[in-house]
Amino acid sequence: MQHPTIAHRIIELQNNDLALRDKLAKEGRLSEGYDEEMRDLHIYNANILNEIIKEIGFPTIEKVGKEANGAAWLVIQHSIALPIFMKRCASLLKEVVDAQKADSIHYAYLSDRIAVLEDRPQVFGTQFDWDENGKLSPNPIEDVANVNERRKSVGIPNTIEEQTESIRFHARHDNLTPPKNFMKRKQEMEEWKKSVGWVSS
Structure with missing residues (x-):
């Protein structure tokens, strides 16, 4: 792993996301549209990850380890309020998947989510x-x-x-x-x- 400090930061973003989701689920706030608190956290996380990508490129397994690579994918997958960022990340992810430096399942999920958001099958x-x-x-x-x-x-x-x-x-x-x-x-x-x-x- 080339960037352990950055890896820790990305995992922290993921953990904050999952903790908020659990809280909202317990409060019954997940089924009635995009919760504002969740949206704000997703945008915040995406902005942090965007700065990381500017610094080190896409956070591949080689750069940040498997756990943080998966955490980066989750942050991207949840950045639905930022279409430009999400689509740019999908292009970067496709490149690293083709180079066998990231998980092809992550690209499948991300490309499907973008298709659904764009009203495509x-x-x-x-x-x-x-x-x-x-x-x-x-x-x-x-x-x-x-x-x-x-x-x-x-x-x-x-x-x-x-x-x-x-x-x-x-x-x-x-x-x-x-x-x-x-x-x-x-x-x-x-x-x-x-x-x-x-x-x-």
Whole structure:
């Protein structure tokens, strides 16, 4: 590991993110849209990581170790209020994945999240949301018949069916509940995506 101090800082960003998520889950504040406190932390973390990337380039396993590399991915994955940053990181991540210096699963998740935010079908079926029946289901998937082959090709260990079952189990365990008004939440999400620049108005 080339940058142990930076590695520690990135892991700290991740831990703060996860601690806030746990707090909001216990307070029942995760199902009704993008919580302001969470949004502010995500933006703060992304800005810190952006400065780190300017200093050392993308935080690969070689530079910061496996744990901090994974933590950097989580910060990027949660930077949904910053489309330009998120898409730039996706390009950098693709380069280091191609050079076998980062995990291909991370790129699969990030590229799927960007696709969903841009109202495009995802490729690997990693992104889920509440459906109109109050169940967590995959967002629309491109060529769904072959999704499990694509998942396997990047090292995702489970099928889309297994992941759906697992996500629903964890949602019950974490006491996550569907939004009270599905259509209102969906409309608010679309308006939010326009406001930050994921989709054009």
